[in-house]
Amino acid sequence: MDLEDSREIETTEWEGGWLQVKVPLPFSLRWVNSYVLPEPDGYTVIDPGLRTEEAIAAWESVMERRRISFHDIRRIVLTHQHPDHYGLAGYFQQRSGAPVYMTREAFAYTQRLWGEEGASSEELSALFRKHGMPGELADAIDRDFASFYKRVTPHPEVTFIEAGERMKFGGLEWELIGAGGHALGQVLFYSREKEVILCGDQVMPRITPNVGVVPGEDDDPLSTFLDSLSELGRLRVKLAFPGHRDPFAGFAERTEELRLHHERRLADMLEQLTQPRTGFELCELHFGERLRSNPHNLRFAMAETLAHLYYLERRGRAERALSGGGDMISYRKSGE
Numbered sequence: 110m111d112l113e114d115s116r117e118i119e120t121t122e123w124e125g126g127w128l129q130v131k132v133p134l135p136f137s138l139r140w141v142n143s144y145v146l147p148e149p150d151g152y153t154v155i156d157p158g159l160r161t162e163e164a165i166a167a168w169e170s171v172m173e174r175r176r177i178s179f180h181d182i183r184r185i186v187l188t189h190q191h192p193d194h195y196g197l198a199g200y201f202q203q204r205s206g207a208p209v210y211m212t213r214e215a216f217a218y219t220q221r222l223w224g225e226e227g228a229s230s231e232e233l234s235a236l237f238r239k240h241g242m243p244g245e246l247a248d249a250i251d252r253d254f255a256s257f258y259k260r261v262t263p264h265p266e267v268t269f270i271e272a273g274e275r276m277k278f279g280g281l282e283w284e285l286i287g288a289g290g291h292a293l294g295q296v297l298f299y300s301r302e303k304e305v306i307l308c309g310d311q312v313m314p315r316i317t318p319n320v321g322v323v324p325g326e327d328d329d330p331l332s333t334f335l336d337s338l339s340e341l342g343r344l345r346v347k348l349a350f351p352g353h354r355d356p357f358a359g360f361a362e363r364t365e366e367l368r369l370h371h372e373r374r375l376a377d378m379l380e381q382l383t384q385p386r387t388g389f390e391l392c393e394l395h396f397g398e399r400l401r402s403n404p405h406n407l408r409f410a411m412a413e414t415l416a417h418l419y420y421l422e423r424r425g426r427a428e429r430a431l432s433g434g435g436d437m438i439s440y441r442k443s444g445e
């Protein structure tokens with residue numbers, strides 16, 4: 110996206126004067142939603158976006174049009190730590206002086222992955238190699254990952270929030286609901302009174318959130334994610350404000366569709382494991398070989414494939430077999 114496009118950045122105004130700002134992203138997702146909620150004395154900003162020149166130019170243009178200055182920002186609230194949501198938090202804090210709220214687990218992730226020593230994805234790429242990914246592709250993933258350091262810094266000073274707490278902003282009281290599986294420590298903000306939810310990347314219309322293995326974190330993220338979907342599906346929601354795509358109705362139905370999507374994928378995978386295959390072979394069967402030229406998407410696809418394999422393994426439906434000289438892991442359907 111060039112500067113010309115980003116100057117015409119799309120915004121949509123919702124009830125209560127809430128502003129949905131489509132902050133540009135240099136990936137196939139195209140944009141991340143930031144929400145700007147009016148306060149009596151300024152604004153609350155949810156998930157400001159990835160730190161890129163284009164995103165900053167887009168924000169400056171939106172703020173100029175809306176006559177909002179950085180000093181009007183009273184707080185910055187993050188649903189989770191992924192760079193496309195978190196990246197601009199420190200920059201916004203520097204310009205506004207506003208507190209940044211996120212969970213302790215989410216912030217710890219940013220420090221582990223993009224902390225003082227720079228980006229660190231070696232554990233992840235080593236895991237991918239063990240599951241059959243060719244070395245040059247794992248190296249490309251490391252290089253891509255390192256390029257995010259400048260897109261998530263400066264890191265903010267964080268005020269920690271926690272699932273189970275309540276917060277007031279945008280004229281509403283919000284219940285903080287923990288929602289793992291996509292991102293460890295993600296919280297969603299639910300207003301029981303208005304029946305609206307700021308649902309981060311947990312539930313989105315038309316696209317399925319990435320559920321992937323991250324070394325040293327949840328070792329069964331898919332199970333965590335599916336449990337979270339059942340919990341969320343019981344909420345009364347009139348309108349959901351997601352991190353990508355547009356606000357949508359039919360929240361409970363969408364949680365069910367997502368659950369079915371994963372059930373189908375698990376079943377397909379088991380079919381393919383009637384012969385032993387590595388995680389990487391399965392990844393290519395599901396997501397296609399074209400991802401070899403896109404390390405960013407390949408990382409998500411591989412981490413997601415492993416999340417499914419771990420899920421099957423934990424339930425005794427698939428088992429590991431060592432191959433390739435003993436240090437490469439492959440899987441087969443149990444009992445085959």
Ligand SMILES: [Zn+2]
Pocket residue numbers: 189191291292310
């Ligand atoms: Zn995310």
